[in-house]
Amino acid sequence: MMREMFSDCGILWRMLCGQPRAGTHRERLEAFYRPQAQAYDRFRERLLHGRREMIALLAPPSGSRVVELGGGTGRNLEYFGARISSFAAVELVDLCPALLEQARLRCWRWSNVNVICADATTWRPRAPVDCVYLSYALTMIPDWRAAMANALAMLKPGGTLAVVDFYVAAADPPPGLARHSAPARWLWPRWFAHDGVHLNSAHLPYLMQRTEKIQLHEAHAPLPFLPGLRVPYYIYVGRKPAR
Numbered sequence: 001m002m003r004e005m006f007s008d009c010g011i012l013w014r015m016l017c018g019q020p021r022a023g024t025h026r027e028r029l030e031a032f033y034r035p036q037a038q039a040y041d042r043f044r045e046r047l048l049h050g051r052r053e054m055i056a057l058l059a060p061p062s063g064s065r066v067v068e069l070g071g072g073t074g075r076n077l078e079y080f081g082a083r084i085s086s087f088a089a090v091e092l093v094d095l096c097p098a099l100l101e102q103a104r105l106r107c108w109r110w111s112n113v114n115v116i117c118a119d120a121t122t123w124r125p126r127a128p129v130d131c132v133y134l135s136y137a138l139t140m141i142p143d144w145r146a147a148m149a150n151a152l153a154m155l156k157p158g159g160t161l162a163v164v165d166f167y168v169a170a171a172d173p174p175p176g177l178a179r180h181s182a183p184a185r186w187l188w189p190r191w192f193a194h195d196g197v198h199l200n201s202a203h204l205p206y207l208m209q210r211t212e213k214i215q216l217h218e219a220h221a222p223l224p225f226l227p228g229l230r231v232p233y234y235i236y237v238g239r240k241p242a243r
């Protein structure tokens with residue numbers, strides 16, 4: 001109990017310090033995550049909601065080739081359960097060596113999983129894949145349009161692209177999408193930017209424009225140690241058009 005409280009305090013301290021401003025994107029990720037890498041998963045269970053649900057919605061069939069961009073410690077792979085061994089290949093791509101060390105400790109037991117240190121905006125698999133997903137990574141990738149274009153380019157026509165992430169709605173969102181209050185639209189982007197997480201009202205409309213929607217869930221989730229506050233997040237699952 002004391003150990004867990006101590007570990008939570010360490011993570012909160014890192015988050016209060018924020019992501020360093022100097023260095024390359026990779027260096028800033030490493031400086032931010034290295035001191036919290038071992039405690040990352042425990043704390044994020046209470047912060048990053050909807051990950052299990054997104055993986056459940058994906059349901060890639062046996063023999064699929066699956067890619068997680070910005071996969072961090074590989075925690076999400078466990079949500080596939082025993083199905084993971086039925087996939088032809090799973091590639092976990094991330095730019096932060098400290099989190100990938102945790103991913104390697106986790107993934108050695110699956111012979112079909114590769115852990116790759118690379119930039120999600122440029123890395124490509126050897127052959128087109130069936131399913132690409134990002135979990136709370138799109139908001140941390142400065143050139144998010146390049147990451148999305150890259151994800152779509154590596155997918156087979158008809159393949160699945162899924163994202164779960166924090167967001168805020170535009171002031172006047174497209175019909176059918178959730179509205180967020182002006183204070184929420186002001187607060188959350190500023191709150192998360194300190195840690196290099198950039199909430200963007202353009203992410204969801206972009207996904208809806210570039211793919212055929214299969215599922216969309218818009219919701220609010222609690223934050224650890226901040227009773228009463230709830231941050232908006234979405235789960236989107238789309239299909240790359242066949243043409």
Ligand SMILES: C[S@@+](CC[C@H](N)C(=O)[O-])C[C@H]1O[C@@H](n2cnc3c(N)ncnc32)[C@H](O)[C@@H]1O
Nearest residue numbers: 070071072094095096119120135136137140141
């Ligand atoms: C909030 S973490 C989420 C990690 C994991 N997907 C999860 O659900 O726990 C965001 C991840 O995006 C990674 N990331 C940020 N920019 C990246 C980039 N350009 N290429 C690859 N990974 C990136 C970070 O290193 C970090 O692991």
